[in-house]
Amino acid sequence: MPSSTELLQATYRALSALVRDLRPEEAWQPTGCTGWAVLDLTLHLVDDARRGLVALATPAAPPATSDAVAYWRAWQPTAAQDADVAWRTRVRASVAGGPAELSGVYAELVAAVGVAAGRSRPEDLVGTQGHVLRTDDLLSTLAVEAAVHHLDLVTCLDRPGPAPEALAEVRRVLEGLLGDPLPAGWDDATAARRGTGREPLDDADRAVLGASAERFPLFG
Template identity: 65%
Template sequence: MSEPLGLLTTAYRDLSEVLSSLRVEEGWEPTGCAGWTPVDLGFHLLSDARRALVALNSPATGLADTDAVSYWTAWQPPAPGDEEELWSTRVAASVHGGLAGIAGRYAETSAAVLVAAARVASSDLVATQGRVLTVADLLSTLTVEAAVHHLDLVLRLHRPGPAAAPLAEVRRVLEGLLGGPLPAGWDDVTAARRGTGREPLTAGDRAELGNDAAAFPLFG
């Protein structure tokens, strides 16, 4: 199993297990995404897995125009009006059978993504969201998305967080965006949360980062 596929396998497996373990009443707890519940976030994750399945079956030609790091420059913290996306997500989630229905579909779809990823070469080019990148870089973006949202999902729930390897990939991408190392005192969970704006930088962080503090959040 290639390293990018191995990372995604771990991230998807762990996230699927958490989603499948949630009780109905836990579906309405707060998450690390402001205003989003586990039901909302679960449907967002299902949509991302469906996009991944389409991307892996959308070969591209020419040259890649983005990679595992630069992909994230387009994703910034929510802007005014983004609450409309939340409401449309909540409505769509409600017709998918709630948490149980979403968890089942996520398990099926994420498993299909892994099968599709195993059938293509890591250097193959694929298209997604109007951009072209290698399969290896696509799998990294999917791993980062899954790991960050796994942290969001378990913020108020007594469930395990993402494994060390996917979290290390989040840190690698964040450091690529920053152009240098994150503070050594941050563990990978802290790096993921502060690097994406889910936790504010402390005064000590800002002093250590210096001018680089202005770049935060690195993506959101």
């Protein structure tokens, strides 16, 4: 099993290669994140990598108030909040300069996050978005965010998907939120898409999940 730093570095390496390869004509293609275009999502990824870099430089006093699973349980925006974030991101993306400019910024940020993560201890406490997390839990949140949005990008782009270890971490977090294993017939990419509501459950899924099906999506 990779360390949290190795997990994040593998996740970012795969995603950074995709972002680096984006072409100008792909900027406004749709993604698996409803209402978000490729450039919108790329800017969001820049923002999340920046979150990681800031968090790694923001030591926090004990105790930890969240972990790699509970972090997502607390993230329950309303439809209006989602729409507001999407609109604000679209406005910013429209003047961001295009995929080439954002890919350069993203590459610099993820490289810096990787270095900072490597210098941290898993048990160190850091602050992010009102939470106090162990560093290894922070790195998990960054990897999960990146992996899910990597899947979003390849929904309409002919590119390789996320690193296998990143998808395995998404599944681990989703199963932690559910409190039970996800259906064995789902591969990790399917688990990520269905667990986050990007792909609907069918009747067979609902039969396997039983009452737990009503809890989907586990996070969005």
